[in-house]
Amino acid sequence: MDTQTPARTSEALDRDLLERAGFRPVQVTRAEPVAEAVLALTLDSRQPFAPGAHLEVAVPAPAPAPGAGMAPSPAAGSEAGSPPEAPAAEPLIRHYSLCSDPTGATPWQIAVLRHEDGDGGSEWIHSHVQAGDELFVRAPRASFHFRAALPALFIAGGVGITPLRSMLTFAHGLGLDWRLLYIGRSEASMAFARELEAEFGAEHVxxxxxxxRGGRPDLAAAAEEWLAAHPTAVVYTCGPTALMDAVTSGLSALPHRVEREDFDPESAEAASGAGAGTPTTVGPPFTVELADGSEVAVERNESILEAFSRAGIRSLSSCRRGTCGTCETRILCGEADHRDAVLSPEEQAEQSSMMVCVSRAAGERITLDVQR
Structure with missing residues (x-):
């Protein structure tokens, strides 16, 4: 292994911060391209998971531009002229759907689309991760729910095939009626397309x-014929927002339920229903007591996450809009004014956790399971 590339190992990250947040290292056993700009990573775990679940993966944030800010002074006791020890990288938390068999019959697998105009997370994975490396991951989270007793129509766009692949594998294992319509720009850009056709045949895929084929199909027309023969079926869709919106609107006159997977903050809020995921965090000021007894004041125009940052308390976050679940924090005492689109109404009523990027205290104080 190339020891001159520290970013290739989990040592480049703040292990203590990640472990306190529930992340653990998992070895990458295989890294292979499965389509244009799509890298599949097989991980050394066979833990069962809910069909459609995703992993949270920690990657280093991009390094500051050369010359940005002031150079740090040499650490006390270091030799003159020797470079200071590099601090652990601030992690980016990214969400990748598990596309392997959810029963644990095959090792975990995720597929990562390279976003060249993104913030560097997928670029880092494509550029650095190889077989034998470690990734820090947090246990699978099920936010895209599969109704296992009912027939299923899957409509995937591009890399949106990843959560649907675990669902259809599960549905096939149960002997359910199901069909997949998989849409992409070209066959070369569509991960697992040939594999799915070979495994399940034209009857299903x-x-x-x-x-x-001269453009995208009429999604409503393509779905209605199959749905007419399956009146209790559920439609599951994942892919570009425009495709999912077309599915939702095109089938709105039918009685079939449409479930969609969407990590885009604005779309997730719109799809979650009234009252969830408000984009503002403004509200009366309050105090957060930490698990160690110290306190942090949260002003009316800032979030708990922003107040923590101001106080020098490091917390993991990703979307900062209450739609991904990365910043979920346990409530020790008090109640939250929930403003996220992650927790169900029942989970919000339990008052056992909150998303500190958008939610606030319902009163003057709240105690959270956070330490300095």
């Missing part, structure tokens, strides 16, 4: 490459 239709691959639609728009470059070869």
């Amino acid at each position: 239709e691959v639609w490459a728009t470059a070869q």
Whole structure:
């Protein structure tokens, strides 16, 4: 292994911060391209998970531009002229759907689309992660729920195939009626397309490459014929927001339930229903007591997460809009004014945890399971 590339190992990250937040290292046993700009990572775990669940993966945040800020002074006791020890990197938390068999019959697998115009998370994985490396991950979270007793129509767009692949594998194992319509720009850009066709056949899988077939199909028309023969079926869709919106609106006149997976903050809020995921965190000021007894004041125009940052308390976060669940924090005492789109109404009523990027205290004080 190339010891001159520290970013390739979990040592480049703040292990203590991640472990306190429930992350653990898992070895990558295989890294292989499965489509244009899509890298599949097989991980050394066979823990069962709910179909459609995703992993939270920690990667180093991009390094500051050369010359940005002031150079740190050499650490006390270090030799003159020797460079100071590099601090552990601030982690980015990214969400990747598990696309392997949810029963644990096969090792965990995720597929990562390279976003060249993103913030560097997928770029880092594509550039650095190889077989034998470690990734810090947090246990699978089920936010895209599969109704295992009912027939299923799956409509995938591009890399949106990843959560649907685990669902259809599970549905097939149960002997359910199911069908997949998989849409992409070209066959070369569509991960697992040939593999799914070979494994399940044309009876279950239709691959639609728009470059070869003159554009996208009429999604409503493509779905209605199959749904007419399956009146209790549930439709599951994942992919670009425009595709999912077309599915939702095109099938709105039908009685079939449509479930969608969407990590885009604005879309997730709109799909979650009234009252969830408000974009503002403004409210009366309050005090957060930490598990060690210290306190942090939260002003009316800042979030708990922002107050923690101001006080020098490091917390994990990703979307900062209350839609991903990364910053979920346990409540020790008091009640939250929930403003997220992650917790169900029942989970919010339990008052056992909150999303500190958007939610506030319902009163003047709240105690959270956080330490300095």
